[in-house]
Amino acid sequence: MPQGDTTALGSLAATANVVLDAFRAPLSEAELTRKNAPYLTDQQRIYLINYGYPHIMEYFRFHITLTGPLAPDQITPVKTALQHYLGTDIPTPLVIDSLTLCGEDTDGRFHEIERFTLGE
Numbered sequence: 001m002p003q004g005d006t007t008a009l010g011s012l013a014a015t016a017n018v019v020l021d022a023f024r025a026p027l028s029e030a031e032l033t034r035k036n037a038p039y040l041t042d043q044q045r046i047y048l049i050n051y052g053y054p055h056i057m058e059y060f061r062f063h064i065t066l067t068g069p070l071a072p073d074q075i076t077p078v079k080t081a082l083q084h085y086l087g088t089d090i091p092t093p094l095v096i097d098s099l100t101l102c103g104e105d106t107d108g109r110f111h112e113i114e115r116f117t118l119g120e
Contacts, residue, residue, distance in 0.1 A: 017056045
C-alpha cells in the first residue's frame with residue numbers, strides 16, 4: 001500500500017467510481033448477499049447498493065491483491081517469493097499514468113479490455 005498522503009489517489013478513485021458507474025453491470029442478488037458482510041457500516045451498505053462495492057470514497061485504500069485467501073502456513077513462503085520476484089525497487093513516487101478497464105470472465109478472472117492514458 002502507498003505511504004504518505006494519498007488524497008489525490010483517493011480523489012481519482014472516487015471520481016472514477018462516480019463517473020464510470022453507468023458502465024458497471026448491476027450486482028446479482030447472490031453477489032449482493034456475498035458482499036454485504038455483517039461488519040459493513042450503513043454508509044458502506046449504501047455504497048454497495050449504489051456502486052456495487054462498499055470500500056469506496058472515504059473507505060477506499062489503494063491495494064493490489066496478489067493472492068486469494070492464504071492459510072497461516074502459506075503466508076511466509078508467498079511473501080518470500082513475492083519479495084524475491086518484485087524486489088525492493090518500487091519507484092518513489094509511484095506514478096499512476098493510466099487506468100485500465102477490466103472485464104470479468106465467467107470463471108471470475110479479470111482481463112484487460114482497454115488501457116487509457118491519463119493526461120494533465
